[in-house]
Amino acid sequence: MTNMNKEVVFKMHLVETAPEAHDEYLNARRGQMITAVAIEDGTFGIYASHRPEGLTKNYTFEVFNNQAAYDEHVAADQYQQFKQEMAGVIVNDQVVDLEPQFMGHQDVALNISTPNGLWINIVQITVKPEHLADYQRVVTAQLENALKIDPGILAIYAGTKQGRPDDWVIYEVFQSEENYRNHIANPDHQKYVAASKDWIQNKQVDQTIGDVLVNTGNN
Numbered sequence: 001m002t003n004m005n006k007e008v009v010f011k012m013h014l015v016e017t018a019p020e021a022h023d024e025y026l027n028a029r030r031g032q033m034i035t036a037v038a039i040e041d042g043t044f045g046i047y048a049s050h051r052p053e054g055l056t057k058n059y060t061f062e063v064f065n066n067q068a069a070y071d072e073h074v075a076a077d078q079y080q081q082f083k084q085e086m087a088g089v090i091v092n093d094q095v096v097d098l099e100p101q102f103m104g105h106q107d108v109a110l111n112i113s114t115p116n117g118l119w120i121n122i123v124q125i126t127v128k129p130e131h132l133a134d135y136q137r138v139v140t141a142q143l144e145n146a147l148k149i150d151p152g153i154l155a156i157y158a159g160t161k162q163g164r165p166d167d168w169v170i171y172e173v174f175q176s177e178e179n180y181r182n183h184i185a186n187p188d189h190q191k192y193v194a195a196s197k198d199w200i201q202n203k204q205v206d207q208t209i210g211d212v213l214v215n216t217g218n219n
Contacts, residue, residue, distance in 0.1 A: 005065075005100075005103075006099075006100065007065070007066040007067070008044075008063060008064065008065065008066070008100045008103060009062075009063070009064040009065075009066060009067055009069070009070045010061075010062070010063055010064075010097075010098040010099070010100045010103070010157065010159045011061070011062045011070075011095055011096065011097055011098065012059065012060075012061055012095070012096040012098060012122075012159075012169055012171075013058075013059065013060040013061075013062070013093055013094065013095055013096075014057075014058075014059060014092075014093075014094040014096070015058040015059070015060055015090055015092070015093050015094075016056055016057060016058070016090070016091050016092040016093075017055070017056050017058060017089055017090055017091065018056070018088065018089055018090075018091055019056060021056075021089045022050070022055035022056065022058075024089055025058070025086065025089050025090065026048070026211055026212070028082055028085045028086060028089075029048055029060075029082070029211070029212060030113050030211075030212045031078070031082075032078050032079060032081075032082040033046040033048065033113075033212050033214050034111070034113065034212070034214055035078045036073060036076065036078060036079065037214045037215060037216060040069065040072060040073055040076065041065075041069070042064055042065040042066060042068065042069020042070075042072060042073070043062075043063075043064055043065075043069060043073050044063040044064060044065060044215055044216055045061075045062070045063045045105075045110070045155075045213075045214060045215025045216065046060065046061070046062050046063075046212075046213075046214060046215075047060065047061045047062075047120075047155075047171070047173070047210075047212070047213045047214075047215075048060045048210075048211045048212045048213070049120050049208035049209055049210050049211055049213075050208060050209050050211060051206065051208055051209075052207065052208065052209050058211075059122060059206075059208060061157065061171050063103065063157065063215070096161060096169070097161070097162040098159030098160065098161060098162065098169055099159055099160045099161075099162055099165075100157070100158075100159050101136060101139075101140060101158045101159055101160055101168070102139070102140045102143050102144065102156065102157065102158040103157050103158075104143060104144060104147040104155065104156045104157070105147075105154065105155040105156075105157075105215065105217070106147075106151060106153075106154055106155070106217070107217060107218065108217050109214075109215060109216055109217030109218070110154060110155070110213045110214055110215045110217065111214050112210065112212065112213045112214070113211075113212045113213075113214070116210050117175075117176050117177070118154070118173060118174065118175065118176070118210040118213070119173075119174040119175075119176060119177045119179065119180040119207065120171075120172065120173050120174070120207065120208045120209070120210050121170075121171075121172040121174075121180070121205055121206065121207055121208070122169065122170075122171055122172075122205070122206045122208060123168075123169070123170040123171075123172065123203070123204070123205050123206075124167070124168070124169055124170075124203070124204045124205075124206075125167075125168040125169075125170070125200055125202070125203045125204075126166055126167055126168075126200070126201040126202040126203075127166045127167075127168060127199055127200060127201065128166070128199055128200070128201050129166050131198075131199035132165055132166060134196075134199055135168075135196055135199045135200075138192055138195050138196055139158065139168075139170075139192065139196065140158070142188060142189065142191075142192035143156050143158060143170075145188055146183060146186070146188065146189065149186075149188075150179065150182070150183060150186075151175075152174055152175040152176065152178075152179030152182070152183075153172070153173070153174055153175075153179065153183065154173040154174065154175060154213075155171070155172075155173040155215070156170065156171070156172050156173070157170070157171045158170045158171075166201075173210070173213065
């Protein structure tokens, strides 16, 4: 299913924790995320992962139905408790607000909070300004088709940084590394790569380890 509602609030957090504090952070984050998705009507999904080379570097992606839902989330007791517990554990939380360009996921709720074999990519792309419309057209068509034909793609969200339409962030969740390899070998993906290669100024792909991924699956 895809949700192209522009009211959706889409955020990326770059979270740095104190050394040796990842387990404490993850335990608190797990409880906060699961509770939020379960009891907050407008919180669609929250996804946490970390860089494989160091447990202090973490990402969290959040998807809310609208601004009111986000405001309700940050005011909720479980979120305020999480913030208090993380004083001294989280040493930096950089929030990147994203304008949704494509929001796609399978119609099955995710509730993953234990070690798993998911393959999660965070792709950051800078598009040449004169090719923004071309890139948006090609990438959204490719992402929508990929989600339809491959059930091993659990979620793909794409957004542009607010005020910077040439800076794209694509969040990809694959069932396994094999699913990811099949995805990039698919002729449709190869066609997208060939079509867009001259439009892209810079591209960075960070593969991360999935920690907690929860959503309602019905948005």
